[in-house]
Amino acid sequence: MANSLSIGAFYNPHLAHETLAASELIDHLAMADLPGQHDAAWPEIRERFTLLLHDYLGQLSEPLDEEELGRARFLLDQYRSPWAAEHLQRIRCTGSPGGEAHRPQLDYVFPPLYTDDLLADYARNARLLREHLGVPLAIEPIPTYMHLDVPQMSEPEFLHRLCEQSGCHLLLDIVHTWLSARFAGRDPRALLLELPLERVIEIHVAGSAPDPDLEEPWIAPMLPDREILDLAELAAARAPGLRAITFDAFSPALRADTLLAGVRLIHERFGQNR
């Protein structure tokens, strides 16, 4: 990947042909899943685009085991990804009093608590993963919908300390930040400016839609609105290490026109019209 800002999207296998046809518009593809054996377009996709590893590698509140480390290495090699990304999430219990019988795994992003003990664990395990991979590791925070009344750091403080202690970068999802601010009753611009923006290597931009379960908005594979694009521009202006902006839409229901319109919107906003 060249040093200039790369603009891209997620790889949606059902839109492989449209993605290939738009290769002049799309610099990179973020990879959420390893393409299946029936994906005939995969060899050409792999050849044509810079690929960014964005798969689930493991839960960083625990050390990744040999198998997880091996899989992370395998994916990095498959994609020849210039950096790797992992969510700042916690989706399964470990060492809980209930034992094995009560260990549901959520299978969807869910943030940890921002406590000292978890910070130490995340920092140690993220550093180990980063060192194992030998490329930058970008951590992507998740919005906190449920606030627990216990002593915790703020999200920005946790992220500053995590990046500092682990040597990791930040993958900043602008809608996540907007949602975090909304759920905490804060101004999104003010919250954004408290984040360690100097650590941002990649930005994700997408839309949001009302979620009937949460009765709040949630991230959706839709076009970003003006507020989200404004926030992205604000973040980008203060992120000297920013290398990529990705239209964060990954869904079997995503249509090609939405995918391409999302990438074009980012090009327009960041002054790289093609």
Place this chain on the structure above:
Amino acid sequence: MTGRSLHNALLAVLGDGPLRARLLNGDNSIRGLLGSEEWVALLRVSGERLCRMSRFLARHYYRERIVRLFRHVRTLAPDTGRDPLTVLDTPAGRVALDQSVLGTAASAESVLSLIEDYLIGNDGAIRDAIPYWRDLVRYQATMFRVEAGAPRSGGTRDGAPCRSLSTRILELDWDIPEVLSELRKGTHPIPPANPMPTCLLVARSRHGRVTAVRCLAEIRMLVESANGERGVEELAQRCKLPLQETARFLRQLEEIGAIEWKAER
């Protein structure tokens, strides 16, 4: 209480409907399960928000599985008018989500039973247009069931081969693998098919990957005879297979998760 222990307790109640109901009812007999301080901290959380988040997470959990494991049925949804995802939006679907324990076979079975009823109820017109419809539904339901099945018990090659608990043998009246191949090409809105008795072996690997393969008679016998008591030689004799070939089949079956090894004979 640590951040980790409290978060563990939070994840437990988010992913376990009955446990969550006991917490919200103030049932202090679950203090031991969650931790006493953790139980107190969780009681201070908004119950409404806890329930909303739980349903949101359960919906994502089962939606992801329906999209992946019922994808061929969903491909035909424009023709059949039946998308299994809509089940999650019904009153019964919402109850199933709220009462689910994520990751358990029992909760998967509750969701699956709603999906099967929805797909095959009053399906005469669909079967007129797609004669293999019920076989296709059975195939996809089996994939869903096998993925949610009991975890592998492990073991080493020193023991005896044993059929894994989640492994299923599926007998169909139509050549469903051929239909799937056509559906993947996307060339026909409704692929044609010929009736042909077809036996499939469906298994889940140690990494959770579900595989369906055609099952020849000798493979079926091998899988059904592998009870954790018979050694490789005995299985070879029983299935009338050469010893080397039996060992090779067992290795392949182990790879897809159909066979595991019982440590002690």
